Amino acid sequence: MNLIIEGVKQAFxxxxxxxxxxxxxxxxxxxxxGSAVLISMSIGIPLGLLIALSDFPGRRLAVALxxxxxxxxxxxxxxxxxMFLWRSGPLGFLNILYxxxxxxxxxxxxxxxxxxxxxxxxxxxxDPRLSLQALALGASRFQVLLTLIREARLxxxxxxxxxxxxxxxxxxxxxxxxxxIKGQTRVLTTATVMEVRMGHFAMxxxxxxxxxxxxxxxxxxLTTIQQKxxxxxxxxxxx
Amino acid sequence: xxxxxxxxxxxxxxxxxxxxxxxxxxxxxxxxxxxETEKKxxxxxxxxxxxxxxxxxxxxxxxxxxxxxxxxIRIKPVAVGTGEAIAMGQQGEADVLLVHARQSEDQFxxxxxxxxxxxxxxxxxxxxxxxxxxxxxxxxKSAMEALKKxxxxxxxxxxxxxxxGTHKKEKKLWEKAEITPSGDWYVQSGQGMGETxxxxxxxxxxxxADRGTYLATxxxxxxxxxxxxxxDLLNPYGVIAVNPEKFPKVKNKxxxxxxxxxxxxxxxxxxxxxxxxxYGQALFVPDSEEWKEKH
Numbered sequence: 001m002n003l004i005i006e007g008v009k010q011a012f013x014x015x016x017x018x019x020x021x022x023x024x025x026x027x028x029x030x031x032x033x034g035s036a037v038l039i040s041m042s043i044g045i046p047l048g049l050l051i052a053l054s055d056f057p058g059r060r061l062a063v064a065l066x067x068x069x070x071x072x073x074x075x076x077x078x079x080x081x082x083m084f085l086w087r088s089g090p091l092g093f094l095n096i097l098y099x100x101x102x103x104x105x106x107x108x109x110x111x112x113x114x115x116x117x118x119x120x121x122x123x124x125x126x127d128p129r130l131s132l133q134a135l136a137l138g139a140s141r142f143q144v145l146l147t148l149i150r151e152a153r154l155x156x157x158x159x160x161x162x163x164x165x166x167x168x169x170x171x172x173x174x175x176x177x178x179x180x181i182k183g184q185t186r187v188l189t190t191a192t193v194m195e196v197r198m199g200h201f202a203m204x205x206x207x208x209x210x211x212x213x214x215x216x217x218x219x220x221x222l223t224t225i226q227q228k229x230x231x232x233x234x235x236x237x238x239x
Numbered sequence: 240x241x242x243x244x245x246x247x248x249x250x251x252x253x254x255x256x257x258x259x260x261x262x263x264x265x266x267x268x269x270x271x272x273x274x275e276t277e278k279k280x281x282x283x284x285x286x287x288x289x290x291x292x293x294x295x296x297x298x299x300x301x302x303x304x305x306x307x308x309x310x311x312i313r314i315k316p317v318a319v320g321t322g323e324a325i326a327m328g329q330q331g332e333a334d335v336l337l338v339h340a341r342q343s344e345d346q347f348x349x350x351x352x353x354x355x356x357x358x359x360x361x362x363x364x365x366x367x368x369x370x371x372x373x374x375x376x377x378x379x380k381s382a383m384e385a386l387k388k389x390x391x392x393x394x395x396x397x398x399x400x401x402x403x404g405t406h407k408k409e410k411k412l413w414e415k416a417e418i419t420p421s422g423d424w425y426v427q428s429g430q431g432m433g434e435t436x437x438x439x440x441x442x443x444x445x446x447x448a449d450r451g452t453y454l455a456t457x458x459x460x461x462x463x464x465x466x467x468x469x470x471d472l473l474n475p476y477g478v479i480a481v482n483p484e485k486f487p488k489v490k491n492k493x494x495x496x497x498x499x500x501x502x503x504x505x506x507x508x509x510x511x512x513x514x515x516x517x518y519g520q521a522l523f524v525p526d527s528e529e530w531k532e533k534h
Contacts, residue, residue, distance in 0.1 A: 003459065086332050087488050097332075098286065098315050179317040182300060197433040198295050199456035 003201065010202030011209055021182075026210055029187040032100050033168040036107030040163055044112040045156065048119025049145060053131075066120065069113025074106075075172030081106040082176045098185060102177040110173060111163040118162060122155030123148055157226035161219050168215055188214075284313045285493045288325075288333035290404060291431045293476070294318035296362075296451040296522055298513050299337075305509075306500055312493045320431075322402035328352055328479065331486030335494040336479040337501075339404040342411075344477045353479040355495065357502050360510050360523040361475040364408060366466040367436070367453055368445040376445075382469040383416045390416070393424040395444035399435055400427025404474065409447045412471060436460060449474060451514070451522045475526060478502070502527035 014022065051062055083089055085097040096102045126148060134144045149156060171189035178185035180194060188211040195204040293299065294316065303314050317324075317333070321340050327333040329352050337359070338344060348356050366376065366385050374394045376385035389396050398420070399406035413420055426444070428435045432452040439446040440460040453464065466472075478498050483491035500506055507525035514522035 086330065087486075088330055088332070092488075098317060179315065181315050181317070184315065197291070197431050199433055199437075199459050201459065 007201040007205045011206035014202060014206040015209065022206065022210070024183065025186050025188055025191050025207070026214070028100065028185075029168065029189075029211070030214065032103045032174070032187060033107060033164065036104045036111055036167050037160065037164045039104070039108050040111035040115050041160060043108070044115030044159070044163070045119050045149070047112070048116040048159075049123055049148070051116075052120045052123035053148075063120065066113050066117045070117045072110070072113065073172075074110050074166075074170040075176070077109050078106055078173030078176035081109065081173065085177065097177060098179040098181060100178070100185060103174045103185060103187070106173040106177045107167040107170070110170065111167045114166055115159045115163040118159030119152070119156050122152035122159065125155070126151055154226055157222055161222050161226075164218060164222075165215060168218075169211070282307075282311060282313045283490065283493055284315055285334040285490045285497070286327075286332070287314045287316045287335050287337060287497070288323075288327040289316055289318055289337040290321050290324055290339065291318045292403070292405065292449050292452055293337060293339070295431075295433065295455065296514070298510070298523065301513065302501070302506070302509070305506075306497060310493075310496050310500065312496060314497065320401050321404040321407070328481050331481060331489055334481055334490045335497055336481065337476060338479075339474050339476045340407050341475055341477065342407065344479060347479065351485060352482055354482040354484070354491070355480045355498060356477055357479075357498055358526045358528065359476045359478050359501055360507070360526050361473050362523050363450050363467070364405065364447055364472040364474055365450050365453060365464045366445060366472075367439070367448055367462045368465050369443040369461065370463060371443065372465060374445065377465045379466050380469060382447075382466055382471050383412055385466045386412050387416045387418065389445055390418050390420060393422060395424050395426060395442055396420065397435055397439045397442070397444050397446040398425065398427045399432070399447075400429045401431075403432075405432060405447060405449060408472075408474065412447070415471070436462070454514075454518045454520075454522070476523075502529055504529050504533060 047066075051059065051066070081102065082097065084091045085094065085102055086092055087097075096105075130151060131144050131148065134147045139147065169189060171193055174185070174187055175190050175193070178187070178190065180186050180190040186194075188207050192204050192207040192211070195201075195207065287303075289299065295318075299316050303316060307313050317327070319327070321338055321343070324333070324336055324338050325340070325343050325347060328336045328347060329350075336347075336353070339361075344353075344356060347353050364382075366382060368374075368376070374385075374389045374392045376388050379385045379388075386396075398409055426438075426442075428438050430438075432448055433456055435446055436448055436452065436456050437460065438444075440462050443461075445465075450467075453462075478501055480491060480494040480498055481489045483489050507527050507530040510523050511521055511525045514520060
């Protein structure tokens with residue numbers, strides 16, 4: 001118990017000091033996972049929309065693949081990406097192994113099925129007459145899509161939060177494709193594992209606190225956007 | 240409702256764009272800084288495959304920046320288990336190796352995977368255990384005898400079990416004692432040295448650890464050094480350049496620069512002092528040809 005209390009105390013001291021390496025690791029985590037989520041959104045949301053709204057041979061297979069992708073072990077993704085990026089691998093000439101670019105790539109592969117799958121489910125849940133109504137009111141095809149996203153915004157924002165949560169907290173893939181190199185590819189999660197391995201519990205706790213605060217802050221922001229004006233359920237049923 | 244939602248979308252997009260600008264801003268600031276400190280040529284990067292226990296001593300955190308300053312070559316140290324480090328060399332995925340598994344290194348060279356191998360330094364292993372020491376090995380001069388006693392009494396022994404340099408050393412000691420350890424008392428952690436020590440502490444058992452990791456974790460555990468200074472417990476490090484004839488993509492010129500640098504007298508002198516500040520004793524003993532000539 002003493003060790004834990006000591007650890008938390010020291011962690012706060014470290015945080016107040018504003019250790020420059022700590023700041024650098026945090027910024028890199030934000031950069032890598034932030035970029036990964038943005039890219040995943042631009043792939044995942046349109047993909048989810050597309051599959052939800054169209055019918056084609058093999059559609060069910062596509063949906064099953066995306067849903068499997070949601071639960072795919074990140075460390076397996078990491079291994080696969082690493083093997084592609086090895087010098088002896090097909091994409092070795094890119095020379096991006098052990099760089100943040102490789103980390104973003106791996107995280108995109110982890111996150112976009114999550115965002116696509118949840119968006120897909122969100123759109124499928126909408127009343128199919130909604131698009132008809134929008135068209136009847138004179139909406140263009142693009143405007144119909146926007147209307148659908150707007151109606152499904154609760155679930156879509158949840159999808160983004162799930163995608164972000166999934167990549168900011170994963171350690172296996174970024175460890176394998178990034179290498180946890182000091183000053184270059186060290187992020188909050190890989191740094192925490194390393195500090196624990198070295199027995200520096202105070203540092204590990206400090207990193208954990210930062211990571212959790214970061215996740216909370218981002219999710220608080222997204223939740224605020226998600227929940228704006230959403231109280232009809234509560235007032236009608238519980239009053 | 241509609242307006243609120245529109246507003247939130249606008250805010251979100253603005254945030255995303257601002258964020259992207261911030262990301263770009265951060266990266267370019269970093270590049271400007273590094274452009275100032277380095278000469279006008281672009282920095283070459285090479286991959287050094289080494290082990291987690293080497294990395295955890297902190298020696299490389301001090302050495303590598305020194306090397307980068309002097310030679311304008313950036314080293315990317317990838318710290319993995321010994322098995323993986325050597326495998327990386329066998330696939331040409333690394334340019335230079337810094338490992339401590341003599342037999343594997345010799346095999347590596349014999350198979351033609353390495354073009355040059357040099358001795359660098361050594362540290363040593365210790366057998367650690369609880370104060371209670373139920374196997375009664377404290378103070379024994381022979382590591383092999385200590386392991387024999389532990390096996391006889393079937394006291395819990397935690398092995399790395401991961402084909403690391405430490406694990407290979409442990410296996411050699413068992414071989415010398417002509418014992419094949421097996422049974423509930425012989426536990427394989429499959430993890431790094433730090434974690435293995437922690438497991439040993441939890442179970443108040445015995446394990447073989449490198450002195451460096453033991454010293455680094457000493458504060459948070461209750462285990463003590465029971466057996467040390469046996470010749471069998473020496474842990475020599477080798478630095479190997481991956482063979483450019485087998486792997487043309489390997490950056491051999493830079494790898495050789497690193498090898499010559501780390502075995503040079505001045506750097507060896509630095510290595511001999513490393514650890515004195517933090518642990519009161521040096522963690523490594525320099526062992527290169529250049530050093531031995533002058534000592």
